Amino acid sequence: RGAGETPDLESYRGVGIFIEQHGGQAAPVAWELAGIGRKLADKLGVELIGFVAGHQVEAVAQEAVERGCDRVLVMDHPALGVYRNEAYARVLTPVIREVKPEIFLLGATTTGRDLAGTIATTLQTGLTADCTQLDVDPETRLLDAIRPAFLEKQLAVILCKKHRPQMATVRPKMMEPAPRQPGRQGEIVRVPVDLDESTLRTRVLGVIDEPDPQAQLERADVVVAGGRGLQDPKNLKLLFDFAQVVGGVVGASRAIVDAGWIGREHQVGQTGLTVRPKVYFAFGISGAIQHTVGMENSELIVAVNKDPDAPIFKVADLGVVGDLFAVVPALQAELARRLDA
């Protein structure tokens, strides 16, 4: 028994990725996995294998080839139409066992995390959660699964030495998505699915579409955040108008959330959300450490504050020292003009 080491590690070859899709639409993270998966597979000199489960997912399978998969295994069945742990795990686990990839990656989305925990346990292998970097050593063929630890202050390198596949979930928006190469060739294999609805113990009774404001903020490419420098809740309009022009989602410091100006779902920081947009605008935010831990990994940080010594300028790339009531509308007008042109 023991940790149930995988016998014959050498017989495992290839990099497998779970192509998450909902209603025939691939989740963005799927192509991010294709991007990093392709790199790992090339480094190891093995094939990249896509695993698609769902119902009527031919287009997704085709796109997986165009995004870099050498082989795509398609498991198509009406019972897989809406994601369900039981049905997906039951179908995917034996296929992974048979295909024997040495690495198997999923997105660290709610769906990917849900599924990964079940599959890894059944396959009796290790699973690293929520990785932000991945690399592989072509000599040892070990996956360096790197994930943030301790409030994102540190990075931990996790290895899975004696079990296969080496599984990991990968945090969305951390990897460059694989470009689509129309005409790229690959093999699409339909795997027969034997699923009897009457043997499943769970049933999805309904799906409620409901944009989750927190998820929107977390996934936004542009965040427009405001703080107490706005001085009055009626000035929030400034933020929303600006966000409209730059296609952003509104964020907030805790000060104005606690003051009841805006809902908690907007709060960025230690006790709020962690965001990593391409551009983060901070208007009238002082930049307390509890705020900056939630946004300091943004690609580009732009701050407007009237206090030249405000700590926000220490994490900002671009800063304007001035009155936000004058600067923000002027910037908005300038950007509106130039983005339209």
Add this chain to the structure above:
Amino acid sequence: MVVCLKQVPDSSEMRINPKTGTLVRQGVTSIINPYDVHALEAALQIKDQWGGQVTVVSMGPPFFEQSLKEAVAVGADRTVLVSDRAMAGADTFATSRVLAEAIRRIEQEFGPVDLIFCGRQTIDGDTGQVGPGIAARLDIPVLTYVIRIREVNPEGRYIVVERKVEGGRQVVRSALPALLTVEKELNELRYASLPGMLRAARHKPIVWNRETLGLERTEVGLLGSPTIVARSFTPPERKRETVLIDGSDPERAARELADRLLAHPTFRK
């Protein structure tokens, strides 16, 4: 019902020693993992409505007793602390093995378990893998990210929940027994009652170890873990070259800022 509860360091007090790059554990207070509080409350509410007993189980060092007492203060009927030096260094695979084994043992000793509650994830390990792991080992359905319990039907042997998914919610019916991992939105933890506090003060958890659960040394802790933390490091701080623009002339500042923004690689690609 069984609630899996982990004690974790209070994140607002977590610090990294800048010299050694390791976590400073000294002087950091422990709390019940914030999500597990809601797992406990969910079980207590079902108990209020349908009866039954709530057993809280935790794998960890002896001082986890503190959190188990808190659980008794709000209404848990009994607590089990699975504690063994050999269990140190467990990853989620080894942790779910021990907890699943403990739950089997709870069934043998105290009767059938219909519902198991876990938190969505912990704030220290932060993987969210233990719940699905336990369910897989017990071969029961797992319902993750539960934000609402719509119906519990002990006679019909099913439960209906709403779970959070990308872009919305799913309404799922599951046969019992089932394992739920819960979100904070599910409920608010009740306050401890005076009799509860008195009970908690005298409470001693049932303590089991590796041998009680009939597990091999190689099945628990570091030895029973397929993953290892090979090393950890503090990522180099990203140095930002801050460009400060004088905003006394707003129009000019806006133009300069727009120039720099639109020239930035983020915008150009």
